[in-house]
Amino acid sequence: MFLFYVKNVTRHVFKSNNRSCGIDLGVSRFVTINTGKIIQFPQQNKIAQLNNRIRRLQRKLSKKEFGSKNYNKIKKKIAQTYEKRHNILDYHFYKIAQRLTEKYQVICMETLNIKGMLKNSRLSKSIQEKSWHMFTKIIEQKAYEHGRKLIHINQWYPSSKTCNNCQYYNEDLTLNNRTWTCTQCGNKHDRDINAAKNIHHEGLKKIKQNHY
Ligand SMILES: [Zn+2]
Numbered sequence: 001m002f003l004f005y006v007k008n009v010t011r012h013v014f015k016s017n018n019r020s021c022g023i024d025l026g027v028s029r030f031v032t033i034n035t036g037k038i039i040q041f042p043q044q045n046k047i048a049q050l051n052n053r054i055r056r057l058q059r060k061l062s063k064k065e066f067g068s069k070n071y072n073k074i075k076k077k078i079a080q081t082y083e084k085r086h087n088i089l090d091y092h093f094y095k096i097a098q099r100l101t102e103k104y105q106v107i108c109m110e111t112l113n114i115k116g117m118l119k120n121s122r123l124s125k126s127i128q129e130k131s132w133h134m135f136t137k138i139i140e141q142k143a144y145e146h147g148r149k150l151i152h153i154n155q156w157y158p159s160s161k162t163c164n165n166c167q168y169y170n171e172d173l174t175l176n177n178r179t180w181t182c183t184q185c186g187n188k189h190d191r192d193i194n195a196a197k198n199i200h201h202e203g204l205k206k207i208k209q210n211h212y
Contacts, residue, residue, distance in 0.1 A: 013147035020106035022200025024159065024192045025132055031096060032192035034200040041131070042092035050085040051124060054078060085127075093135045097142040107143060108151040108203025110159060112136065151203040163187060164197040 022034040030041040041047075057078045064071040100107055112132050143150040153159070161173045168184035173191075181188050 011145050011147070013145075014102065016147065017105050019104045020108070020200065020204060021100070021104045022108040022196045022198070022203055023100070024196040024199060025109065025112065025135070026192055027128060029192055030131075030135075031100075032196045034193065034196040036190075036193050038192075039096055042096070043088050046088060047085060047127065050081055050088075051127060054081050054085075057081065089131060089134060090138075093131075093138045094142070097135070097139040100139065101142045101146045101148045104148065106149045106151060106203065106207070107139070108153060108199050108206075109136075109139070110153045110157070110199055111155040149207075151206055153199050153202045153206075157198075157202055159195040159198040159202070160191055162194075162198050163189065164194050164201065 024032040026032060027041070029038050031039040033039075057074055061071065061074045061078065064074060140150055142148070158169065161170050162168070163170065163182040163185060165187045166182060166185040168182050170180060170182065173180055178191050179189060180191065
């Protein structure tokens, strides 16, 4: 175990191991690991509640006179609610990133392709986008701290549409197909787990080709 300081970050480098994983980032299933393990988006109800509060306060704010005492009071409340939401997500994302970096030496993930994401009715699009960016940054930081390798897969790699078993490309797959059967090899796929497996393979391929 080594402890040293770089750029004000305390690095706590873990003993290296030979475990690697691929992760697929999604909406209701926040993180899907190639092993089949799923980590749900944290505190969905609480986040939805805070989002509603922000919307309510913003409506209230719009009716107040700019710069008035009440206006400033509501503005402060909005800022506090944003901060609360940020802190909850931050806390849970750190926990998830910590768990992943504790376990795996190599973590492969896609650079985000927000356009291809199915909407989650309980969370607004903007909070989902923010969350993915936040989580990506946090996991990058954790990987650095713990001496782990994070491998980014090109966002145009068709991780969902490729059969991880025979590499058949299923161009008919839509965002609503949560499961599908490969017409070439007959394998049944869970969309996200299949994607995570492909991301894992691609990442390991990159390592072999010395791109990392
Ligand atoms: Zn197949």
